[in-house]
Structures are given as structure tokens and as C-alpha cells.
Amino acid sequence: MPWTREEMAERAALELKDGFYVNLGIGIPTLVANFVPSDIEVVLQSENGMLGIGPFPYDDDVDPDLINAGKQTVTALPTSSFFSSADSFAMIRGGHIDLAILGAMEVAANGDLANWTVPGKMIKGMGGAMDLVAGVQRVVVVMSHADKAGNPKIVESCSLPLTGIAVVDAIVSDYGRFTLDRNARSLRIDELADGIDLETVRAHTGITVLAG
């Protein structure tokens, strides 16, 4: 059975290492914060200008001046810091963030990522996605393995407008956990969801899949 959103977030949390500074994208990646192993400490960055994101506030602690990049109300921690947008992206662009976990529409064999727009539909804008994938040390994508019609989202070459070139390092999908070997242009299986086999993955993947 394919993994649920929570199961995907839990597997993506395996990417976290003690001491990491991490940026989590909107959607499933935000859920990763709920699965940080208890024996490690990570610091979450929000590109609107915050390091050290705490849990969501209690109802009576909501502060409109304290939001994350998804514009959700959050809280601060005793060691949090706030800074300007330019300083925030200097931090991102300068390579100081260890890991970003982001959603995606397409990932190519060479690590190209498309996750910001579908031509013909309304343009919303890329927000900080292009800066994040270009700047952070390691990019992990969390997404459904195939689209609703069952077509692969991991493809030889992206058909959608790119967010960044050769940036994706690993993928957590509802089918499993994978490492992308950008040089070999192949996907290596690290773990499969119960009931998902190699055949199924290969049938719904547009690039070479290795059994890991």
C-alpha cells in the first residue's frame, strides 16, 4: 500500500541529521517537523526571515507578526532569531542551510526539478523555491510517485518549466525512499512501501530504477 502523507513525512525525516539547519517547504514537507527523531536536534529556517521555528501556537498565543513562509502562524524558541529577507536568502544562497525538503511536479534523471508552474494555468510565482534549490547543500523531494493518471513524475527530462537544474539528491514518494544518482541518471531504491514492488516502481518511473 502506498505511503500516506504522514508516512512520507516520517521517511523524509530520516534525512535529518543532528545539528542540521533545515528548510521545509509547504505541504507534506511541513509535516516532517512532527517526525524529528527525539535523539537529534535540528533548527528549522523559514525564508521569510526566521531561524528556529517552534510549534504552531496555542489559540490564544497567535501573533500576526510571527508567521512561516507558508504564512501560517508559528512560535519562536528561546534560541530563535529574526532577520530581513535579504539576510535570509544570503543564508540560503550562501550554502549555510544543510537540507531542504520540498514538493515537486517533476524530477529529471539529471536532478532537474520542476515545482513552480504549469503553463496555461495561472502563474502563482516561484516564491523562494528557485533560491532554495540553488543554495542549499542537499535537496530532498517529497511527492506522489506518479500523477493522477499514473504517468511518471520522475522522467528523463522535465516537460514543465524548471525550478533548478541538477539539484535533486533524493526523493521520498508514496512508493518509497529513493536516491537519485545524477551522474548515472538512475534512481536507487532505499526502501519500498509495503506491497510496492520493483515492478510497480519501474512501471511508474520514467528513468532507470535500480534495486538498491
Next chain:
Amino acid sequence: MPWTREEMAERAALELKDGFYVNLGIGIPTLVANFVPSDIEVVLQSENGMLGIGPFPYDDDVDPDLINAGKQTVTALPTSSFFSSADSFAMIRGGHIDLAILGAMEVAANGDLANWTVPGKMIKGMGGAMDLVAGVQRVVVVMSHADKAGNPKIVESCSLPLTGIAVVDAIVSDYGRFTLDRNARSLRIDELADGIDLETVRAHTGITVLAG
């Protein structure tokens, strides 16, 4: 009689306008702070990271963490602010400082300035001088009109290594107050020291001098 250092500083202070943000160089320019007209307010910037320089401290108020760009102990004012070197020079480079008053070795007809080194002598470094002349809105030079041998320091073209090109707007020397017309490559007299006449100025100036 040529002006004294104090008289030169007093004349340079005529360049100050109400509301100006000003950077004063080391030496005579620093003295300009003593001659700010009482009916105007100016804010002094120090390129090591301070806006709003107060007077020198009393002996028992000296703070080693509070110095100006000449490394002299100073004081803060109620509206002072401190910032990093990069922020300080962003302020300077971005054109936010209205006026810099600086010393000089040579000024050329087109406004070129040489004030940081003499080849063959020990190099001390340009410090913030190149940034200041390139970034501030108006540059006023305070210097002796001629060198010790009586040779002009205002010349057709600088022989010393440049600090900046076409940057000087006005000069206060011991002979008088002058405006440099960079397009016409000439020096216009605004005021002469008592006993200094046009002949004397022309004899010690390497470019065209106009009677004002």
C-alpha cells in the same frame, strides 16, 4: 595671511546644510565638527559602523568599543546607531551620505583625487577613501594649497596614484574657498584668505583660476 587649520575647518563647515549626513576624514576634516552652525543639524557617519557621532568622551567615559574611523575614542548620541562594515559601506556606496570632507595630496582639473599613497614611501593603504569618494554625493577637499616647496597641488593631471576619478566638487585650502568646475577644468574662487590675492593663488595653482 593663509588660513590656519581651524580657519580652514570653519570654512569647510560652510558646506554643511541642515539635515545632511556627513563623513569627515582624519585630520583637519575632523575639526569641522567643531564649527557646525548652531541653527542646523547634521549627522556624522563613521565608516567603521556608526551614525550619529557625539563629542570626544570625558576622561572617565572612554569606551574602547566606541571609536571613530580614525580609531579615536568618541561618544554616542541618543539617536545614534551602530552597524557592520558591510552595512556601513552599503550606506556610503549607495549614495546615502550627502557630503564627505577629506584631505588630499593632489586634485586634478577634472576632479581626480590622489590622497592615499606616495610611491616609494611605505604603503599604508587606502582605508575607506576610495569608497567614500566613489559613493558620497559631494566631495570637498581640505588641504594646503601648495606643497612645502610651493608647488601646486591643484594640477592639470595627478602624478600620484588616484583615489578616484572626477570626484572632487570643491576645495578649501589655506588660500581660500574654491569650487572646481570639472567640465570647464577650472577653479572658481568663492572666498580668499585675508592678504591672499588672485595673483598668489594663480602662482600656486596648476589649472585655470577664475575670480569667482
Next chain:
Amino acid sequence: MAKRKIFSDAETALAGVCFDGMTIMSGGFGLSGNPEHLIAGLLASGVKDLTVISNNCGADGFGLWTLLNNGQIRKMVSSYIGENKLFAELYLAGKLELELNPQGTLAERIRAGGAGIPAFYTKTGVGTVVAEGKPVEEFDGALHVRESWLRADLSIVKAWKADPEGNLVYRKTARNFNPNMATAGKVTIAEVEEIVPAGSLDPDHIHTPGIYVNRIIQGPSYEKRIEFRTVRPREEEPA
């Protein structure tokens, strides 16, 4: 100068600085840290054909959306205009220009505008539509695209506190683009929740030095609309 920087309200602070066709930077991330009263002042002024540089363009009924709704904006320079149906309609109808920037590139271009840096190189956007038509060059083994500075005729920013000299302090994530935009306007007007006496702000903790601020108003009240109120339940008390 001090007191002369303080104006009574948005209308008087905006007097003499607005003209049709001008470029305006407006601080804020979503609806957080928005110059609410100055936006309302622009609405009242009727100034039009605006190019507005702002990370977003308000949200339905709020912030810059009101200027869009009043037909005052010709072009937006933003990174994300998702929460705005009106924007979509006007854009698809060809009534609005849009220049999308990666958020970090937008922030850095504004910082560069204030800092006198006409161009800089970044990895962000290489190989994407963002880099089309721009010089690309390799540094340290990676391709970088050249981006240029952004400056404005007017910057409107929202801070928490100001002193009479215009020194500003922001609060939490309401800081966002505000300090960067404050440096990049020919004229910068700040609105704050409180104007405090000189000497009330610690000189070590000024986020925007007064040199960048030409005019200040104290807003009478702040709506501070929350876009996505997200909360957790209180843990149960142990019995």
C-alpha cells in the same frame, strides 16, 4: 532634523512625492509587516500607472490588492501572487504586467539597489526562465546568472517603532523585506506602531538607521490580518 521627519498621517506624508508612472516598493511578506496606512494613502491619492515592487500583491480585499482593484497598478515585480484571484483575472486579460523574481533574487536586487551595486551574480534561476536573456557565467565550477539592482522612487515600509530621527526597529517576521526596501527608495516613508522619544532605542539594535528614512507616521491602529491561522490544541493538564 528629528521632529521634521514626523508627519501626522499617510496623506500628509505622501504629499508631494507621488506621481503617475512612478515605481514604488512596498514592504511585507503576505499580509505580515504591510504598510497598511500608506497603502490606504496611495489608494486615496489616486496615483496611477504604478510599478509596484513587493513580494506579493496583497490578498483578496487587503493590502496592495486594493490598489490593483482600483486600477492604479500597471506592473508588479513580485515573487508570489498566489493568494489573489483579481490578479489572475487582470493578468490573463492583459491589463497587468508581471515580472516574477525568485524571492531571494528579489531581496538581493533590492539590497543591491540600496547599496550601490548595479549587478551581481547568483546561482538562483540558472537554466530557468528567470535567466533568459541574462548573462550567465561560470564561477567556482558552477554557472551563475547576472542580476541587476532594483531602486524605487518611493519605498513604503512598516516597522514596529521609530524614534524621531527615523531609526527603525521591526518585530519578528514582520521585518521581512522592509529594511531592504527602506534603503532602496529615493524617498522612504515609514509607518510604525509607536514613535518613541530619542534615546529609547538601543543604538546596537537599530534595524534601519535613520539616514534611510525621510518621513515617519504613527499608524492609528493595525489590522494585521492573518492569512493562515494555524494553531495546536493545549496539552491536557495532568490529572
Next chain:
Amino acid sequence: MAKRKIFSDAETALAGVCFDGMTIMSGGFGLSGNPEHLIAGLLASGVKDLTVISNNCGADGFGLWTLLNNGQIRKMVSSYIGENKLFAELYLAGKLELELNPQGTLAERIRAGGAGIPAFYTKTGVGTVVAEGKPVEEFDGALHVRESWLRADLSIVKAWKADPEGNLVYRKTARNFNPNMATAGKVTIAEVEEIVPAGSLDPDHIHTPGIYVNRIIQGPSYEKRIEFRTVRPREEEPA
């Protein structure tokens, strides 16, 4: 990570990060805001062939001068080395390389190194020796020279206070190059006058977020030598 960033002294904090031929950034302006104890630690370590990026090179008997005097420095990247006779001797004897930068260009190059900007354009230095061999281009009617980023194997900085996460706060003009250098080192070690408990520093007033700081020491005492003690007399009391 917190406590793991705190080291007992300069020697232990420097252990494992020094190697001959490395590039080190050292904060401070003149002798103000100098990482006194970490410089002493570098002296004790004997690491040599150093390229040191610092606005100045100490003063006779103090700061980086001590490393120079011990023959550990191969090259300085600075804006002003005026108060240093030893520097003059070594330089004239060909025993020391020197790369002079305009002070603002130096600061911006360091900021660029930390911010992932490999190159930028500035008016500073156009038409001078500083621009020799560098691309020059016109923007907005004025010539600008291209400058490149600076990064270091190690940055040593001095702050006033740190919390266990490495958030730093500086004091007055002792801030100077320190926050910029903190961002541009592969490893950054901060020394502070006081390590305060988590929660003691206001998150709105952190100058250097902890992400930039790998190791922290609390200096046992600070000499803070003044180069030019300049005072005014007390006004006489009215009779």
C-alpha cells in the same frame, strides 16, 4: 546542538581546524573588536603560511602583529596597515605579500562570500590601481568595476555575548567586520565576553544567527587596547 558549540578555550576551539597555508578571516577594526584570545591561540598553534583577511594587521605588539612577528603570515588582505612598522619592514624586504582593498570593497567581498555572490560591480576604485586587470562596465551612466567574493577556511570573530546556539550580539563599533566575516568562513569560531543562557537574547536583536557559528569560547578577560585615546575636558560647573 547548543552546548556542543561551547569550547573551554581558544586552544581546544582551534583544534582540528588549522592547517599550514590556510586562509583566515579575523574581525576587528584597528584593535577594536579583535578576537584577542583566538589570535593568541593561533600564535600558540604555530600554524603558518597563512593568508589573513583583516581590515588591519594589528598594531605594534598587539593583535595580528603577533602572528606577523612570529613569521606565521604569508599574505595579508587588508585596507589599511598604517599603524604597523613591522609590516613595513617585512613588506619592503619581500617577506610578506599584501593585497590592498578599499575598505568598503573588502567588506562587500566578504559579505558576498557569505551570501553566495561570486561577483558584483561597484564604482569604488574605478580608474585606480584597484581596478587594474578587472572587468569594468558602465551601468546607469557610470563605470563600475567587477569585484569577486572572499571566503575563508576559518573565520575568527569577537562578539559581546553569545547564547549556546551561537547567536551573537556585538557592542557598539566593536561590531565592524565581525558579523560579515562570521558568514564567510567554512568554519567560524566566535569568542565572547559572556555566554548567556538560551532565551537571554532577544530574537529581534541577534546580529549573527547561530547558523554561522560553529564554535564559541568565552574569553577570560579582554584587554581592548585603545589606539588613540581622545578626550575632552569636563565643562566647568556653573558657579
